[in-house]
Amino acid sequence: MKSAVFVVGVGAISAIGNNVTECLTALENEAAGIGDIHHLQTVHRNKLPVAEVKLTNEELALKAGLSSTISRTALLSMVAAKEALDDAAIENISSLRTGFISANSVGGMDKSEDFFAEFLADNTKGKLRNVINHECGAVTELVADKLGIKNYITTISTACSSSANAIFLAVRLIKQNMLDVVVAGGTDALTKFTLNGFNTLMILDQQLCKPFDENRKGLNLGEGAGYVVLVSEKVAASLKKDVYCALSGYANANDAYHQTASSPDGTGSFLAMTGALEKSGLQPSDIDYINLHGTGTQNNDIAEGTAIKRLFADHYPKMSSTKSFTGHTLGACGGLEAVFSALAIKHSIIYPNLRLETPMVDLPFVPERKLLKNVPVKNVMSNSFGFGGNCSSLIFSKL
Amino acid sequence: MKIYIRATGNISPQKTFGHQFLTESLEHTGDRLTCVEPDYKDIIDVKLIRRMSRIIKMGVASAMECLQESGIAVPDAITTGTAYGCLEDTAVFLTKMVEQNEELLTPTAFIQSTHNTIGAQIALMLQCHNYNNTFVHRGFSFESALLDGMMLLSEKEANNVLVGGVDEITNVSHSILKRMGLYKRENVSNLDLFIAKPKGTIAGEGAAFFLLTNESSANDYAVLDGIHTFYKPVTIAETEQQILSFLSAQLISINDVDLIIAGRNGDLKNDKIYDQLQASIFNNDNIVNYKHLCGEYPTSTAFALWMASNIIKTATIPTIISKRASKNKLKKVLIYNHYQNINHSLMLLSAC
Numbered sequence: 001m002k003s004a005v006f007v008v009g010v011g012a013i014s015a016i017g018n019n020v021t022e023c024l025t026a027l028e029n030e031a032a033g034i035g036d037i038h039h040l041q042t043v044h045r046n047k048l049p050v051a052e053v054k055l056t057n058e059e060l061a062l063k064a065g066l067s068s069t070i071s072r073t074a075l076l077s078m079v080a081a082k083e084a085l086d087d088a089a090i091e092n093i094s095s096l097r098t099g100f101i102s103a104n105s106v107g108g109m110d111k112s113e114d115f116f117a118e119f120l121a122d123n124t125k126g127k128l129r130n131v132i133n134h135e136c137g138a139v140t141e142l143v144a145d146k147l148g149i150k151n152y153i154t155t156i157s158t159a160c161s162s163s164a165n166a167i168f169l170a171v172r173l174i175k176q177n178m179l180d181v182v183v184a185g186g187t188d189a190l191t192k193f194t195l196n197g198f199n200t201l202m203i204l205d206q207q208l209c210k211p212f213d214e215n216r217k218g219l220n221l222g223e224g225a226g227y228v229v230l231v232s233e234k235v236a237a238s239l240k241k242d243v244y245c246a247l248s249g250y251a252n253a254n255d256a257y258h259q260t261a262s263s264p265d266g267t268g269s270f271l272a273m274t275g276a277l278e279k280s281g282l283q284p285s286d287i288d289y290i291n292l293h294g295t296g297t298q299n300n301d302i303a304e305g306t307a308i309k310r311l312f313a314d315h316y317p318k319m320s321s322t323k324s325f326t327g328h329t330l331g332a333c334g335g336l337e338a339v340f341s342a343l344a345i346k347h348s349i350i351y352p353n354l355r356l357e358t359p360m361v362d363l364p365f366v367p368e369r370k371l372l373k374n375v376p377v378k379n380v381m382s383n384s385f386g387f388g389g390n391c392s393s394l395i396f397s398k399l
Numbered sequence: 400m401k402i403y404i405r406a407t408g409n410i411s412p413q414k415t416f417g418h419q420f421l422t423e424s425l426e427h428t429g430d431r432l433t434c435v436e437p438d439y440k441d442i443i444d445v446k447l448i449r450r451m452s453r454i455i456k457m458g459v460a461s462a463m464e465c466l467q468e469s470g471i472a473v474p475d476a477i478t479t480g481t482a483y484g485c486l487e488d489t490a491v492f493l494t495k496m497v498e499q500n501e502e503l504l505t506p507t508a509f510i511q512s513t514h515n516t517i518g519a520q521i522a523l524m525l526q527c528h529n530y531n532n533t534f535v536h537r538g539f540s541f542e543s544a545l546l547d548g549m550m551l552l553s554e555k556e557a558n559n560v561l562v563g564g565v566d567e568i569t570n571v572s573h574s575i576l577k578r579m580g581l582y583k584r585e586n587v588s589n590l591d592l593f594i595a596k597p598k599g600t601i602a603g604e605g606a607a608f609f610l611l612t613n614e615s616s617a618n619d620y621a622v623l624d625g626i627h628t629f630y631k632p633v634t635i636a637e638t639e640q641q642i643l644s645f646l647s648a649q650l651i652s653i654n655d656v657d658l659i660i661a662g663r664n665g666d667l668k669n670d671k672i673y674d675q676l677q678a679s680i681f682n683n684d685n686i687v688n689y690k691h692l693c694g695e696y697p698t699s700t701a702f703a704l705w706m707a708s709n710i711i712k713t714a715t716i717p718t719i720i721s722k723r724a725s726k727n728k729l730k731k732v733l734i735y736n737h738y739q740n741i742n743h744s745l746m747l748l749s750a751c
Contacts, residue, residue: 043501105513107535116493123574131575135482136514137536141741150630154543155536157484157514165532172550193493196501197509254477254522254531260510271528387510388519390531 005171006236007244007396009088009229010339011080011185014326015051015222018063019083023336024343027351028371032325034208034220040190048204050190051222051327066146071108071133072189072223074142076332080225081143081183088181088229089241096180096235099152100144101170102227103162103186105331107136110191139187152179157331159386160293161252162186163226164334164394168250170230180235185227185335194330195221201260209296209328211321212305212367214358219295222327226335228342244342248379249282249395251275260387261299266307268391269293273311273381276393285315286379287395289350291337292367293383294321295328304383305363316365317381318372324354334384334392341380341396348377402552403751404620405559406610408465409705410434410457411693412589412603413719416464420709421692424719427589430582431573431602432694436460443524450507451520452487454567457606458517459524462563466525468618469610475557476530477518478547480540480564482697483572484514490571517565530557538738540564541698542628545609545746549626552613563608564701568694573602581695583665590719592691597667603694607701609708615751620708621732624747625649631741635675638743642680642735645745653680656747657728658710660703662736663688664695672737687721700736700744707732707748714750 013019015033016026026033037045039052053060057075061068064078081100090096111130119126133139140155152173156165163186170184188194198204198221205218228244236243253275255268262268277284293304308316322340323329329336344350353367378398385391409415412432413425425435434457439448442460451459458479466474491508513519515533522531530551534543541564548560568576576582583599592601611623627645632638646653659681663670677686693702710716711732716724734746 113493113496116490117497119571119575120494120497124578128575128579132579135535135537136484137482137539140536144630152628153536153630154534154539156532157535158518158531158533159513159515169532169547172554176550176553192496192501193489193509196496196504197492197506197512200504200506200509252530252532254519254528256522256526256528259513259516259519259523260506267528386515387513388515388531389522390515390519390533 003175004233004246005174005230006246007228007342008231008236008239009084010244010342011084011087012226012336012339013053013076013080014224014329014336015053016325018055020339027325030352030354032354034327042192042195044195048206049208049220051220052190053223069129070142071139072110073104073108073187074139076189076223076225077102077139077143077187078146081147081227084227084229085147085183090181093181097151098149099173099179099182100147100149101154101166101182101184102140102143103156103166103331104136104139104188105157105159105162106191106193107139108133109193110189113192158390159388160330160333161384161386161390161392162331162334164384164392165252167228167334167338167394168252168392171247171250174230174232180232182230183227184230185338186331187225188223188329188331190221190223203297205296208355209324210355211294211296211324211353212301212360213356214360216296216298216301218297220327222329224326224329224332224336226332226339228338243399245345245396245398247394248397249276249280251279252392255389255391257389262303262385264303266303268389269304269383269385270307270310272391272393273307276381276395280395282379284312287317287381288377289344289380290317290319291341291380291382292319292321293385294323296323302362305360309363318350319367320351320353322351337382338394341382344377344380345396345398348375349373350375350377400553400613402549402623403612403615404609404623404708405612405616406465406469407620407705407708408461409607410436410461411605411702413692420713421717421719424590428586431568432589434604452485452511454485454487454565455511455517455520458563458565459520461606462521462561462608465608465610466561471559471610473525473527474559474561476548476551476560477521477527478532478544478560478562479518480534480544480698481514481517481566482535482537482540483566484535485512485516486567486569486572488512490569538697538742539628541701542626542744545626548611552611558614559610559612561608561610564698565606566604566696566698568602568604576602589691592665593663593688595665600664600666600695603696603699605693605702607705619751621711621748622751624749627745629743632743639680642745649747653684656731656733657685658732659684659686660707660732660734661686661688662690664690672740685725687716687724697738700734703734703736704746707734711748711750
């Protein structure tokens with residue numbers, strides 16, 4: 001375990017809960033958070049289901065201690081990052097080198113699109129305060145300032161693998177002895193921009209998504225934020241609480257096939273999973289659970305499934321896509337699913353893959369359809385694959 | 400372990416493409432510098448060009464020029480920094496979304512608006528399945544990509560890394576940033592940036608890529624000794640302390656630095672920090688500026704790194720950079736920039 005990096009705090013907000021406890025309860029109760037649009041102002045209301053966080057911006061702002069006029073992306077980020085940091089309860093944090101590495105896909109777009117409607121009619125119009133935090137990095141800085149973190153701050157945006165890459169970088173910065181503590185993960189709020197963008201790609205299911213079902217019709221977009229607090233071995237040893245798990249494997253590869261589609265054989269996914277196993281020193285048979293990328297699109301699930309078939313043939317781990325609960329939260333999903341992976345290890349549970357009726361005919365395995373309790377969960381692989389061929393896998397290991 | 404800058408590629412508001420090192424100066428008048436773009440047909444497949452927006456073409460072309468010079472066909476990793484991402488496609492999709500009330504939209508602009516499009520397109524063209532990451536943190540975007548690349552080399556995860564910094568200015572972003580008061584109100588020549596009226600800067604853009612490697616060759620530009628970023632220093636003393644501790648971590652003092660490249664942008668308030676440093680720790684040093692050549696933008700330090708690499712390699716300082724700077728000895732060059740006094744960064748280079 002030389003120079004290992006540990007998960008010592010978790011924080012989450014998503015359509016299935018406003019904190020980690022609520023999210024876990026929903027996962028255990030098979031309570032998905034996907035449904036009609038309530039908060040987003042769009043013509044797709046009552047047509048496209050989404051997985052919205054159930055709080056208004058005003059309610060989020062109250063929890064976050066930030067202004068309700070700033071981007072919902074920052075509000076969600078602050079709520080989850082603060083929960084993770086509080087959970088870690090590192091007493092002497094001010095004396096440690098602490099970083100905040102956050103991911104998101106469209107920054108303050110929820111506010112920019114309001115601005116843009118007025119701006120388009122008249123270039124001298126539109127409130128500048130709605131566009132001042134448009135940049136992805138501005139969202140990170142709002143939260144870093146509120147958390148009081150300044151030693152190292154950066155933002156990653158690699159579409160749907162963004163927050164897995166944020167966690168990945170955090171581990172390396174700790175291993176390189178550049179930082180002691182990193183709050184890492186990602187955030188994204190639903191926006192008209194992304195909803196319409198995915199809609200033009202015709203990969204949104206008009207019903208609730210069915211990841212890894214033969215008759216899957218697409219994904220449901222979601223929103224939320226998920227962060228883990230990662231620390232060095234030295235910091236972990238100084239804590240009075242139990243650590244969740246170690247982050248033992250990680251890899252990043254590119255599919256190099258198409259800007260938005262995965263290659264049929266899932267080259268990028270295969271390379272990411274293989275690389276993460278290599279890094280952790282584990283064999284495929286050591287993996288107890290894969291938290292699938294599992295978006296529910298035709299393309300992702302067959303590419304990911306084919307890569308899993310190639311890598312895990314004959315000793316398939318348990319698997320599920322928690323996007324059947326939270327929707328696809330884009331820049332947040334790697335962070336949220338890292339939290340769920342750590343909880344699976346801590347509580348010895350495996351989450352169900354909801355609404356899976358007909359297993360995919362081309363795959364020799366079927367994800368779990370029911371919650372499994374009291375099962376050995378030592379090593380969890382979490383997959384995040386995105387536009388631009390960006391594929392990343394992380395492995396979380398019980399101590 | 401030493402990290403070498405093996406090759407560069409740069410598209411900027413100066414004639415920098417084709418490995419020209421500022422032999423002639425391009426004058427722009429107004430508050431916005433626009434890149435001098437090459438004929439992309441020579442670099443990118445014509446069928447691909449048609450689908451690419453300007454920033455993607457600039458990014459991909461400068462990456463290809465860099466790779467060509469390096470002699471490396473497929474790098475072990477690609478890291479990209481872009482603060483704003485693909486603004487043109489973002490605005491195209493937003494405009495149609497508003498005008499058509501979210502109906503009958505087409506996906507192309509949305510697909511290409513994603514921040515990782517440049518890194519992804521390079522990977523796609525090269526069929527490069529290796530590590531690929533995109534950083535989008537304001538004035539730290541390029542620095543983060545550079546640090547990631549340097550770490551991959553020191554972790555022995557890669558023997559060579561393609562690292563770039565890319566940002567564009569569009570009509571939309573320019574008019575919004577102008578309303579925020581960033582730019583000069585009167586028409587100025589970029590060559591007079593530091594003697595013009597004191598308020599505001601000029602907008603810039605650019606795409607610069609570097610091939611970093613852990614193996615030296617006869618053609619390397621320079622050694623990249625180190626990089627350091629710091630965030631929102633509260634006082635000038637804190638800034639000074641950050642700079643001095645970076646230098647001492649590099650086992651040198653400010654007296655060992657032969658040339659400082661500073662990020663002055665022509666705005667009095669912005670430049671006060673450089674003036675204060677020049678009166679304290681940068682005192683008596685050989686200091687030049689670079690933003691009169693490329694304008695102000697969050698990844699302008701990629702242009703500065705390109706400039707520093709070329710100064711070291713050619714052992715010259717073109718007159719467009721400075722007429723006064725001493726060219727006696729150009730072995731160690733320090734780049735210091737701050738972006739809106741929020742994102743501060745330092746890069747140190749040495750002669751090979």
